[in-house]
Amino acid sequence: MSEHDLAGENIGLHRFAVFTALTTVFLIFVGGLVTSTESGLSVPDWPTTYGWNMFTFPISKWVGGIRYEHGHRLLASGVGFLTVILAFWTWFREKRKWVRWLAVAALGTVIAQGVLGGLTVIFLLPAPISTAHACLAQTFFCLVISIALFTSPAWKRELPSIGESGPGAPRMPVLCALTTVAVYVQLILGALMRHTDAGLAVRTFPFPLIPPFDSEKVAIHFAHRVGALVVATMIVWTFSRIYSHYSHHRLLFRPAMTMLALLVLQIALGAFTVWTAKGVLPTTAHVATGALILGASFLLTLRAFGMVSKRQPAAIYPFREPAWK
């Protein structure tokens, strides 16, 4: 029995959850690549691939748009498999019941995500299903991040307390939560914009600041730009608060700093997406960076709430005897 296990810390499970989260980011990037290259329907059938079993589809036939769509399906299957392992591992090694159910929720989400992905192909990419597919991906990512965080040694025993609340209103954890909600809403708008083909409804950036509203697509596009402004304000506000009062708490400062750096990158990528008329790389990187901002914001929020609440030390998480022993 390892030292980590004795302390109630299954470091392997934590690392596996982190690996699953990283793979999920890559999967979101590849998913973005499918949309950016307009390859979503290059494989017309699902779950088969041109009649082949998905896993036996010959590599020699990975041509054109098929490379992106089929690659996305295989990678998604891989993430699904990782999630199955994560769910079983968590269920049998984790003492906290709610963490176990969190892993089950992640498993259910990844299955629902796979089914949505299939449905959007079968129904020829209807915007509501494709948008739901994009948003559920972000939800799944947040679930895996939370599992990774809750199984981390820092969460289990080293999380310092910052007191019941910090200075300023709203309270710092609430501010972080509001930022996360703003980022998530912005991701929904972004997904809607991508799947309604409104990405170039306004072909210039940053002007006109207020475009002529001559179509629904312009309204969606404009909403995404306004959303970017709101998210930028929230992130800068959150970072300022943490920088001013909690900069010595690296568990808060690091994700806040990361979030701010990603925001700068994200705005630049958004601008390049318009300037390059939806060039594949900036557009796809914009999608993946959006997911990373959400991840950083969500992580910060969970830690912020964890550090204000009264938590007990790791002693309450003893090693759980595996069920099969």
Added chain:
Amino acid sequence: MQKRFLIVCSVSLLLALAGCGGNTDTGIPPASTGGAGNAPTGPVAPPATASVAGKIMFEGTPPPPTKIQMAADPYCAKNSKDPVTEDVKVTDGGLENVIVYVSSPVNAAFPTPTQTVEIDQSGCHYAPHAFTIMVGQPLKIKNSDETLHNIHAFAETNPQFNVGQPVKGMVNETKFDKAEMPLPFKCDVHKWMSSFAGVFTHPYHTVSKAGGAYEIKLAPGTYEITAWHEKFPPQKQTIEVKDGGKADLNFTFKAAGPAAD
């Protein structure tokens, strides 16, 4: 607790398997009525004893054909004889691939042709690039390439479909229930592949050939004729044709000039 977990896992697995039992049918959904869904009802059409013919002229310098990067599919890169875009094809001052059709109401019932219209995927291009067909007339879609294609019909009035043809020689057949103009086809595997169809309830339509020439045989009467091209705004003209007569009707498409200040 473990029993509950196993139940949840089993339900999840069943859901996943249900998803896996999905769509392996790559056929095109059949036309619901076998054709003639919105075909005009009325008197039996008079014989087509007149015709309208002319040339689709192109004024200005046509944009040079763009070379298509086919590296994404080695088969296409090797086998495409003419890897250039075919959206604006001008020969002898005439524009090809213009769909010319009677756009005014035709109040007569026409028999549905039994002759099959064929669209082939050859050398990673659609042949023809533009074609016309009648409601209920059979359309044969063929893959002559040793690579995979998907045929994605971006229909708005008719049911949209997307089918795969992974093997050389594969054929799918379909019919359209309703008139639709234009009805674009696209291959999502090879982005450069596109084709346009015009689906009509009458037989008064054609596509301009090399040199921009076209001819439509029709019954005597007065008609609005539309010339449609994928890159330019459509043009309309009205003409009267008499029994046994042949009316001349030319259209002129202009190259896009410099943007206005």
